[in-house]
Amino acid sequence: MMDVKRRYVIPGDVIATGPLRPEQNVYQDGERMISTCVGISEIFENSVKVIPLTGGYMPKANDLVIGKVIGTSPLSWEFDINSCFVGFLPAQDVFGRDYSPTKDELRQRLDIGDLVATRIANFDRSRDPLLTVQDRDLGKIDSGELVTISPSKVPRLIGKRGSMIQTIEMATKAIITIGQNGWIVISCEDSEGLLKAVEAVKMIDALAHTPNLTERVKSMLGVPDGENNDTIND
C-alpha cells in the first residue's frame, strides 16, 4: 500500500519541498510545492496534489456532466454546465449528419430548461466546451430530483471505486446520475427512498472532509456495518 500523507491546507501553504511533480491545485515555486486552494493535500511518492474543498467546476474532456439548456443557435444548443464556460452541443450530434436548420427544429428535441446528461467531447483554453450525447446512458433526463452539490465534493460522493454511491443506491433503491459539475439527478420509485438518497447526498456535501464518512452515511441510511466494507479514510 502506498503511503499517502494528508494535511489541511489553505492557499500559500508549503506542502512539501523537493523534486516532486505538482498535480492539481499545486503551484511550484522553485523547490517548494505550494497549495493554491483550501483543501486536503496529499503527498505521494513523487507527486503532490490538493483535493479542493471549494471552487467551481472546470470542464475536462470525457467528464460526464449534467447540463441545462439555456439557449439555441441555428446549429447548436447552449448549456449551463455549472461552470464559467457555456457548453455547446452541436445539432448534428442529435439529428445526425443530414441535419438541416431549415427542416429540423432544435427545440422539438431539447427545449430550454431541459436537463441533459452529456459528456464533454473536447475542451481547451481557446474555445468553449463541446458536448456530446453519443454514448450509452446519455441524453435527455425525463424524471428525477436535481440536487446541487459543490463540484469539488463529487469524488467523495462517488467514493473509492464507487463504494459510497453504491451504498446509497443499494440502501435506497434509487438511481443516481452524477455529473462531475456537481449536478446530480436522483430518481426513485419509492418517495421515501428518494428523500433518503437526497438527504445522504446533502450530508456528504456538508461533511465531505470529515473522516469515517462512509460509516456515518451508513448509519443514517440504516445499513448494518460490514455489508459494504469498502471504507474510505481521508
Add this chain to the structure above:
Amino acid sequence: MVKTMTQLMTEDGIRCDGRRLDELRNISIKVGVLKNADGSAYIEFGKNKILAGVFGPRDVHPKHMANPDSGILRCRYHMSPFSVTERKNPAPSRREIEISKVIKEALQPAVILKDYPRTVIDVFIEVLQADGGSRCAALDAAAVALADAGIPMRDLVSACAAGKVADRIVLDVNNEEDQEGQADMPVALMPNMGKITLLQLDGMLKPEEFKTCMQTALVGCKRVYEVQRKALMEKYFQNGEQ
C-alpha cells in the same frame, strides 16, 4: 501642533486608544457570510466593519474587456453612505476609485488568472463602518473571500499599515492618528512568498524611519495572516480533526 501630539500619545508611548506602539487593533474575520456570492468574508478591524464578496470566474461583460489568454480581475471598493459620521455620497469618489485600483493591483500577483481565459473574477468590497486603515482591512477581507470562492492563489494577501505619530513609529494607524499623525504607510504582503504587493506612503519619513516603519508593518501583516488563516481553517475544518 504640540498639543495634538500629546493627545495622540502619552509620554510612555500609550496611544490615544490605549494601545502600545506595536499593538494591532482587535481583528475578527468570518468566512462565507453571503449565500449568493461564490466567496465572501466579513472583517472587523478595530472599528472598521467591511464586507467582501467574490463572484466568478464568470463571463465578462462588456465582452470587449475579455482577455483570450487569461482571466481578468475587477475590484470595487465602496463606502456606504452610513460608514462615516457625515453622510457620504454613494457615487464612487476619486478616493474610492483609487483604492479599488490599488486593491486590484495588490491582489493580482496572488491570483492565478491564466487558468481562466475569457472570464472575470469580480471582487466587491463594501465598507459598512470606516475607522482608518480601511484599505488594508478591505484587502484582508478580499483575500479571504477569494480563497473562499476557490479561486487559485499563489498565497493569501495580508495587509496592515504602519505610520509615524508624535515622532514615533506605530503599528496599525487608526482614524485619529491618520488625520493628525505625520505619516501613514499601508503595506500588503504575500506572507509565505515574502513579496510585497502594496506599498503606499502618505506623509514624510526619514530613510531610517522608513526602514523601521516597513519592519513594523511587515510584522503587522504576519499577525493579520494568522487571523486570516484561523478564519479559513475554522470555516472549512471545524468538523474534522487534523
